[in-house]
Amino acid sequence: MGAKGATLTAALTYSGIVFAGSIPIWITALLSSALRGAGNVNVPALVIFLGALILILLSPAVILG
């Protein structure tokens, strides 16, 4: 996609790590969709909200080392 050098290396490293987590992403999305279809919209929202909270707290430590 037109990337060279250090940008390409960073993109490949990031995509390798982030797409390794695609199976949990799919499982979460499909199970929360089943819950939403059953009329329970609060549990998927709560799960994703807690995940976002953990992500916000951890990402400075994980990204900046």
Added chain:
Amino acid sequence: MTDMSRPGSTTGSSPVRDVPQDVLAGPIIPTMLRLALPTTVVLVVQTFVGVAETYFISFLGTDALAGVTLVFPVLMLMQMMSNGGIGGGIASAVARALALVATAMPTRWSGIRSFWPAFSAPSSRLRPFSADRSSISRWEQRERL
């Protein structure tokens, strides 16, 4: 499926027991708005998480930021395929199957009985699974015994 008007008998472990009543037999627009609110809030929260992550990545330099931005559209496509595309299909299929079971089963909710004639035509046309008719008639036979 013909004797919908007979008084309902409550069964302990029906699959529609945990479904909120207004989802099955409530006003459509307010129920949809109430169901859409938590998911919309979650999407806004996820957007802000993405902004915060991009801010943290910016400390790593231009190359890292460019690399992440390059992967982002592909990642977004995958997430929207799982959440919006196939997830929306799953939510729709589960909701229609539950509506079908709820309308075919005699329950304690009297509102479903008034809901049934309005919904019977589309639900028989848009039946999500072809095995539903036979499974429900089997269920009804068991219920009559």
